Amino acid sequence: MALILALESSCDDSAVALVGSDRQILAQAVVGQNDAHRPFGGVVPEIAARAHVEILPGMIRQVLHEADIAIGEVDAIAATAGPGLIGGVMVGLLAGKGLALSSGKPLIAVNHLEGHALSPRLVDVKLGFPYLLLLASGGHCQLLEVRGVGDYRRLATTIDDAAGEAFDKAAKLLDLGYPGGPAIEALARNGDSAAVPLPRPLVGAKEPHFSFAGLKAAVQRAVASGAHRPEDIAASFQQAVVDCFVDRTRRALEVSDAPSLVVAGGVAANSSVRSALKKLAADHGRRFSVPPGWLCTDNAAMIGWAGAERFAAGMVDGLDTPARARWPLDPEGEKVRGAGVKA
Ligand code: KG4
Ligand code: ZN
DSSP, X not given: OOEEEEEXXXXXXXXXXXXXXXXXXXXXXXXXXXXXXXXXXXXXXXXXXHHHHHHHHHHHHHHHHHHTOOGGGOSEEEEEEESSOHHHHHHHHHHXXXXXXXXXXXXXXXXXXXXXXXXXXXXXXXXXXXXXXXXXXXXXXXXEEEEETTEEEEEEOBSSOOHHHHHHHHHHHTTOOSSHHHHHHHHHTTSOTXXXXXXXXXXXXXXXXXXXXXXXXXXXXXXXXXXXXXXXXHHHHHHXXXXXHHHHHHHXXXXXXXXXXXXXXXXXXXXXXXXXXXXXXXXXXXXXXXXXXXXXXXXXXXXXXXXXXHHHTTXXXXXXXXXXXXXXXXXXXXXXXXXXHHO
């Protein structure tokens, strides 16, 4: 059994976890910064980076203490090396390098997207490769064939906004605060998802790409019109995103014969998204897997698990590994208009 100490700091969550290759999470902690960013209606990179500097060291000590593990008992240090807000990535990666340097343990530089991509395997022992993955988070919306550790083929991406970004922008328009996804989901429970006519961008298109900018603009018009209840706008917006997910993922299922469909990333915490994709998988005779909500949103357990998978495959990294703001899982992925910004 290999024991991995993992650090995550690519956005506005500071997270530390101790994860075993036997899928045991010995201890973990996630500290969000919502209060610090709320006044700005979104994450302020500089504030996030400074907060990681203050929070991470104490969290590392706390997680080791809670598990009663000394740093010398750890087999490797995993740290997110990108993609993400570069200041925060640099803080966590350098903390990881410091731990690796002082303990003499190897460093594993983990791609945050690979953390999300492999996260279902931490809790779903039976989920084997390959699988079709809908990865929907605050920064990304992609359909990927996960063929193995470090082996990804991107089938589709967003041509403008990420899905979580769309949730956050819609929530801002409705004055629901940040982060928007959980707030929209809660408000949508009391709304009518058919009340507000909203577009489903790219639905029916041949390539399974996504687009959410037009949906956001339509929400803006619906709010400005004053003709709709906020809960109806929230429910209709959420339904539009779900319809886009289902249509685009169905298209990908037609071109991929992967036996399983998986959804991961922060937006996968949404129960309407989860149930719609579960049904889609069943309709197409595919096995379905989605991590529990806490494992969908940013955390260090997924970084530790990706680290454990990479460690088992002999993939360790040098102390000169760079921090990367952009780091696509599939560097060969077809270039999509506007996609460079998000990929
Ligand atoms: O994976 P994640 O925690 O961070 C990134 O890597 O981006 O995803 C955060 C995104 C945010 O945009 C947030 O609004 C969205 O996931 N999100 C949700 C829900 N919970 C988080 N979106 C819809 N419904 C939710 N319940
Ligand atoms: Zn994430």
